[in-house]
Structure formats: structure tokens, C-alpha cells
Amino acid sequence: MSDPLVIHWFRQDLRLADNPSLRQAAAKGRVLPVYILDDVNAGRARMGGASRWWLHHSLAALNHALHGKLALFKGDPLEIIPRLVRSCGVTAVHWNRCYEPWRIRRDGRLKERLREEGTVVDSFNGSMLREPWEVYKADGLPYRVFTPYFRKGCLNAAPPRYPLPVPERLSCADLPQESLSLDELGLLPCIRRDIPLEPHWHIGEKGAAERFELFLKHGLPGYREGRDYPARPNVSRLSPSLHFGEISPNTAWYAAQENGSGQEDLDHFLSELAWREFSYSLLYYNPELPAVNLDASFNRFPWIENHEALLRWQHGMTGYPIVDAGMRELRQSGYMHNRVRMVTGSFLVKNLLVHWHEGESWFWDCLADADLAINSASWQWVAGCGADAAPYFRIFNPVTQAQKFDPDGVYLRRWLPELAALPDRHLFAPWEAPGSVLRESGITMGKTYPLPLVDLKLSRQRALDAYRSTRT
């Protein structure tokens, strides 16, 4: 009788370090590492283009780390895993838990099916500092306001699990015959783009660790203030890696604390990790979060259907430089700086009065870090209908925001080369620049750069009126 054979089913935990399920599996016997691309059960939450692109490269990296032993499949795990269990003589199936409603449903059914057939099933917490059912108020209900969630639920609660090392002895089974090649998953052809995303990233567990190291050294000191400036190197850019589990939040949590930076910088970084968990909790307790306004009074909000405006927003052609720079960063790199996400989001739902669903679904397709919980919770927050949302009258002014957070225009010029020659004082509102300045900068308004899509003052007032109409 040989060693027991245990499937570790990789999902949102594409790493070897701090992987509780994999570690346990390795301790039990030989491991059959499996990844399954599941477009069957995802329904409307089917993965978007940029995420697929990231996933492709992350799987390549993981397979490399596993010496080519990662078995790949495409289809329904409810069929694929029980079939593997039978054909390979698997004794146990392990995974780290996921928290999207469709995955919870699927995993529950699989667990039931496998146990009926006598297979051991074990699931672990590999993706959360604390799982949604571990954090609740004194009255037993989940938090709906972030700050107490963070203070009481995170900072003053029992510390999260300390990260685990890579399994000391990992002996992988041979690839099953029906395993697919990475290319056969078809993750890359799903996105058609003119500019490659690759130069912006180093993908996989190793890339994530390196990016995080750089952040600890150069980003965390000054994080509190610097994180608001899109041209400064203070943000971690860890979101896609956290989403796919190339690095665990526990690793980030403890490494940041052990880095010896200032308390303020540290607290703000930890609170960003907590925002991720808060969003997961919101989705867990409100499974309709991606579609339904948390604040029902928004159900009568007079959104406007404006296809042309939406198109111009999507392609970074609104005529407002910070909005356009952000939307182009998104399409060209699969990422957008956090502050710019708020500015572009506010512009879509308030200045254009386009439904937040449109923004949510564009971001879903374009963001490498697209995450159902975070994306829906954040769009609800921007639109004002979410939990703990900003007051509606907080409407970002794209000109002011750019002047304040990109005063030298470094971010704007990087993503809007057609405006690069404009002097600083006209960069933030090019439509107000004198004709001579525009000519010298090689700009023809309406031709080489668009005129503003809407008037800021009028559209702001229109948004406030629209909001008031829902208050009665």
C-alpha cells in the first residue's frame, strides 16, 4: 500500500507559502495539485478579461514552482473532482475556502457528494485574516460600519493566524492523463487589446513577494499621506496578488508589523487589508451585493442611460484629464490607483448619472484585481448606496482632485501623452488654455483631445437634485 493520495484543489490561493490546505495535504501523503477553470458555476460572476490574463501567468508560475506537476482542467468541478478521485485512487480532497455566493454553493454540494462516496474532505482558511462568521458585533450581527469593524473586529481581537512556511516535503503525483495544457484553458485569447499588460507586472508568488518587499522598503514609510498621490511609489499594488492568493493577507499583516515603520503608516496599511475583509463580510451577509442597492431608497434613483457618455468614460475620452488618465491606466495596465478609482467612479455615477452597475461591470472586465466582494462593495460606496457610504453630497471635482493629488502632472502626462507638452497651469483644465498655448503644445481641442463631456457645475447640481428626488 503506497502513501495516501490527497488532492489539493488550488483556487484563490496560488502559492506554496502560508497555504494551510496544501501543508496539511503534504503532511498526509502524496499530493495531486489541481486547478479547475470553472465557467460553469460562476454564472454572472464569470471571470473578466484582465483577470484571466493574470490567472494565466499566475498558473504558469505556480506550475513552475510545482515542477510541472499542476494538473489543469476546465469545466465543472462537481464532475471533474469526483472523477479524479475514482480514477486516481484519491483518499482525501483539500481546499482553502472561498467566499463568493456561487462558490459557497458549489463547494457545499461538492463536499456533500464526495463524503457520500466515502472521500475525506477538508477545507481551511487560507485567504482571510478572519472569516466572515468570526467577526460580529456584541449583538451577534455583522458590522455595517467600517471603523468599529477595524478597531474592535481586527485591531483589538485575537491576532490572526501567523503565516505558515512552505511545506518541507512536498511530493506530487504524476499528472493525470486528461490534464490540459495551460494554453488549452484559453485564458489569453479572451482579451483583445492593442497594448500588452505584461510590462507592468511580475506575476506569481515570487513576483508578489518581490513587489511586497519593495513596498515595505519604499512605500510603507510615508504610506498614510503618499498613498493618495497616484504618481508616488507609496501604494503596494498587491491587490491582484491578494485576489489570486499569490500572497496571503496574513503574510502581509505580519510582515508590515515587523517592518518597524511608523504607527500611522502601519495602521493605514492594515486598515486597507481590513477593508478587503469588510467587503468580504458585506458580500457574505448580503449575497445580492453585486446587483442590489444596499440602501433601498436608491432603487428610485433617476439614472440616465447614456451610451455615448459611457463609451467615452470607458475609453478615457471625457475631456477631464484625471478621469481619462485613470481610465487609460486601467485599460493599459489592468490596474488603477485607488484615489483615481474614486474620482473616475464618482464622475460616472454623479457627473454622468450612469448606473453604478455599468462601472462595476467595466471594472470587472478590465481590472486584474477584479474581486466580486471588493468591486461591488466599492461601487456601492462610490454611488452612495452602500454600507457606510460617503454622504451623497461628497462629489469629487476632477480638476481640484488632480491639482491636489498630482500637482506636477506626472501621473496625467504618463497616461495622456497628447497633453504632455501643456504647462502645469493648464494641464488640469486644458479647455481653458489660451489658443496660443494649445497651439504650441500641439493640441487641437475636440481633435487631439476631447472637449469636456459635461459641465462640472451643472452636472454636480443635477446629481444633487437627482439625489434629493429620492429622499421623499
Next chain:
DNA sequence: TTTTGAGTTGTTCGA
């Protein structure tokens, strides 16, 4: 039980 005060990230206007 009641009360109090705070709530991720803003803008505008007028003194």
C-alpha cells in the same frame, strides 16, 4: 435604556 457622537478618501461659499 437612553443618549451621544461618529461615520475612508469633498466641495463650495462667504466672511
Next chain:
DNA sequence: GTCGAACAACTCAAA
């Protein structure tokens, strides 16, 4: 140029 108030109203944690 700087500063404080107004902008709405409500939820909800915590004293």
C-alpha cells in the same frame, strides 16, 4: 489666501 460652516439625514457602536 485661509477658515469654518453648510451640504441630509440616518445608522449604529458604545458609553
